[in-house]
Amino acid sequence: MTPRSVVVTGAGCGIGLATTLELAHAGFDVIGTVRSEEKAEALREAVDRTGASVRTVLLDVTDATSSVRAFTEIATMTDGGPWAVVNNAGIAQPGAIEDVDDEQVRQQLETNLVAPARIARLVLPTMRARRAGRIVNISSISGRVSMPLLGWYCASKQGLEAMTDALRMEAAPFGVKVVLVEPGSYGTDIWQRGASRLPQRRNSAYRHQYEAAEEMIKRELPSPRPVARTVLKALTAPRPLPRYLVGTDARSSAVLDAALPTAATDWAKQVATGLRRPPRAAHALSRLRSRGGR
Template sequence: MTKTVVVTGANRGIGLATALELARAGFDVIGTARSEEGARELHAGAERAGTRVRTVLLDVADATSTVRAFTEIAQMTGGGPWAVVNNAGHAQPGAVEDVDDEQVRAQLEVNLVAPARIARLVLPEMRRRRSGRIVNVSSVAGRVSMPMLGWYCASKQALETVSDALRMEVAPFGVQVVLIEPGSYGTGIWERGIASLPAREHSAYRKQYAAADEVLRGAGDLPGPRPVAKAVLRALTARRPQPRCLVGSGARSTALLDALAPTAVADWAKSTAVGLRSGPPRAVRALERLRRR
């Protein structure tokens, strides 16, 4: 029997690449989109790829929409999907003090609350079958915090801790939970982030926002997201999938540097990258003096 997988936010970026990759691999894919236009984009992408997906309208930030969508999915699948890929996400840039409460709530609602809500809806049937998988698409930001992206990093790091707890809770029922942690790929999420940059007229970080505009607008030059889709496919086909999977050499090197470097050195490197600092930190200067002796 063909296994059904729901992919949220499937009409663009990682979601679209994942939906097509899974459909080509023989899964029955149900992709969600927030609008009819998004659903048409997904169908068009599947047609160009020579495959087929089904669609359901879903706004993951809306609890009523989520319940309605997964009720429909349960009817389409005779109880519920075998797996869910929680991919829908939102990136809120900005200094911690500049992002207002409404923006913070929106960031956490989409990246943290929504995947937990969806897990709550699909787990009863997975438990009954004693089989199922939940794949949460996180980010290397789930491991490494960056200045000017504090709330985005907070949402992804919270998603990872919740996923870790959920993985241990549901394992006795035959359900597996996997975290996918991509580096930087061309998905459109950062270009869309330009619209949610905080007002900068009276911000202490005006220069950084000007630089952020250029970085976000250049995100379209990043490599395509198919490596992430392939990682999701492995998470769904491996008998014993890795609980966490960093995707891309950039993600692996960033996580390794952050784990091994002294905090002062890591802070300096990340702050320099966004234009908050220049010149090496005290720890680096001390090491340089010792080397010269």
């Protein structure tokens, strides 16, 4: 039986690389997209070392011409088009809303929101004709929970979730299943690369928070393999869930953000990002007692 073909965008590192390895070892015909021949060669070598294999195609997801060219090539490799696509390629644009300029905003939305929609447009005609196919969009807990100093990244992921929800309903009558994967914090280089996109801090009202954010970026995070295994589940389950939250932090954040009053979650997020200082325990106790508490 010919293995089913799956395209993974942004396959060279992080969640994309972990997903490529997971799917290749599960028997899928994986086509990983990267932006340069050097990255393509490195990806093939990395997968080869594990005893699996991957085919590669060059693709800049933010470029419409590159996207058409890449998926035309993929169509010749897959008898008309892939069985599935995992839209993983993405960037993170940090910074307060007022500090991020228009060009940075456009790049954030083009990469994380417009590109997955464009790719869906390119693959859906063949999937619809076959009455089979899957599209898995890699979102984030930021697709549900907004954080200060990450507003444009959150906007791109929340837009991706809204678009995916609509696409899921539109594609279902034609046998095409559309799934969202919402990871928490895992070890990828998206935030390291995002640090280079921090706005100029000299005159920013948030410069101290940006300095603290750079330190947080350096902390060690768990392997993204749980995300890759969730993608595998989304591709192999006869009836995949519409959404998969991945990670304890993602699940707890989603529950707390939905259950607690907005004022409470706003305060907690401001404390977490250094926009507010938590009250000293003694001061808080004094205030509580002054109000008749125990």
